[in-house]
Amino acid sequence: MAGTFLPQEVIRAKRDGATLAGADIRALIGGLADGSVTREQAAAFAMAVFFRGMDMAERVALTKAMRDSGAVLAWDLPGPVVDKHSTGGVGDNVSLMLAPALAACGAFVPMISGRGLGHTGGTLDKLDSVPGYATQPDAETFRRVVREAGCAIIGQTADLAPADRTLYAIRDVTGTVESLDLITASILSKKLAAGLDALVLDVKCGSGAFMARREDADALAGSLVGVANGAGCRASALLTDMSEPLASAAGNALEVANACAFLSGHEIDPRLWDVTVALGGEALALAGLAPDAATGRARIADALQSGRAAERFDAMCRALGGPGDLVENFTAHLPTAPVVQDVATDAEGVVAQIDTRALGVAVIGLGGGRARAEDRIDPRVGFDRLAGLGVSVGPGAPLGRVHAADAASAARAAEALRGAYRIGDAAPDIPEPVLGRVGPPPPGANGGG
Ligand code: URA
Numbered sequence: 001m002a003g004t005f006l007p008q009e010v011i012r013a014k015r016d017g018a019t020l021a022g023a024d025i026r027a028l029i030g031g032l033a034d035g036s037v038t039r040e041q042a043a044a045f046a047m048a049v050f051f052r053g054m055d056m057a058e059r060v061a062l063t064k065a066m067r068d069s070g071a072v073l074a075w076d077l078p079g080p081v082v083d084k085h086s087t088g089g090v091g092d093n094v095s096l097m098l099a100p101a102l103a104a105c106g107a108f109v110p111m112i113s114g115r116g117l118g119h120t121g122g123t124l125d126k127l128d129s130v131p132g133y134a135t136q137p138d139a140e141t142f143r144r145v146v147r148e149a150g151c152a153i154i155g156q157t158a159d160l161a162p163a164d165r166t167l168y169a170i171r172d173v174t175g176t177v178e179s180l181d182l183i184t185a186s187i188l189s190k191k192l193a194a195g196l197d198a199l200v201l202d203v204k205c206g207s208g209a210f211m212a213r214r215e216d217a218d219a220l221a222g223s224l225v226g227v228a229n230g231a232g233c234r235a236s237a238l239l240t241d242m243s244e245p246l247a248s249a250a251g252n253a254l255e256v257a258n259a260c261a262f263l264s265g266h267e268i269d270p271r272l273w274d275v276t277v278a279l280g281g282e283a284l285a286l287a288g289l290a291p292d293a294a295t296g297r298a299r300i301a302d303a304l305q306s307g308r309a310a311e312r313f314d315a316m317c318r319a320l321g322g323p324g325d326l327v328e329n330f331t332a333h334l335p336t337a338p339v340v341q342d343v344a345t346d347a348e349g350v351v352a353q354i355d356t357r358a359l360g361v362a363v364i365g366l367g368g369g370r371a372r373a374e375d376r377i378d379p380r381v382g383f384d385r386l387a388g389l390g391v392s393v394g395p396g397a398p399l400g401r402v403h404a405a406d407a408a409s410a411a412r413a414a415e416a417l418r419g420a421y422r423i424g425d426a427a428p429d430i431p432e433p434v435l436g437r438v439g440p441p442p443p444g445a446n447g448g449g
Pocket of ligand 1: 168177182184186187
């Protein structure tokens, strides 16, 4: 659409199924950022995209326009700038181990994380449970910590991708959240504004994921990888299983405690290990820090087992105002709930199925997530020692342990947990933790797919 830019003409064109020119998409998003495009027009545009969809070139243009609506970080570091994004799950504390493990392997990780969304937990809420840790440092501190510790996990800043913040709020109240095109641009605009060289995506699939069905997860992974690569950031995605919580804990301080026990080697959930190492191997290969993903996985495993990742984690915590000995002494630092009880079950058998989403909702019910945006989170509450699929339970072998602010909420959460578990006679088919990969062959790899 050459000549004068009129938002309503671009909206009409998309409404009628046209493919938009990059210049029109840029003008529309630029107008949203500077206020010359109204919220009504943005809502109509979102609905037109929802129904008509976008092709890959349009998605790339939309993502870049949203990325460029604010500051785009530029780094001058002696190694590649790398990050991971997860589409969200329950007991998904991978970032807490992966960021320092990548840093220990020579990457620099400016990880800008979000708060809990829906039934899923957010990395930022988890880190808010660490006393003194500043999740919103100033830009100078953020840069210094990335340079010195190799990683910094912080919250979204106001100047990164502001058009996404506006459009996301509009989508939230106009029934246009569930658009593959808009989700892709929203996720990637924020990540790409952090100035990444490489990005590994963890697309969750199963009862605790936003994309419960494999075909939807595949489509999202394909879209994210295609657009990130199209926008100049090397990217690939792993599809990972979310038919049970990934860690054996769900809740904010409890997932930090689980991460500390993992980093120190005291207690490592095997599926969490597999996913963390797989994502790390992929990221190192994408970033050129390993010749292939298998070598990358071995390097990540070594960083974790040698304690080098734990050192980076403690260095990051200390530099952001938290304790410098969290990994070894987390019990001395993290807040604990006054009521801690086993969740017993009368049913005897093996765990056949877990409604992981319901388990995430039970954490919110305990106060560990938000029912409304303005709610305060109780960092102490949640579940730990959760029995995974195929584990034997019954009298004397509880489903897990609840941590609650009081006896009444503990009883409600215990009931919810019992409702989320189906106990059977036979061991179920347990999905592999890593279900598949989407992306170009990593640099240096032979084949792949
Ligand atoms: N997360 C985002 O940041 N944006 C979306 O649209 C969905 C999930």
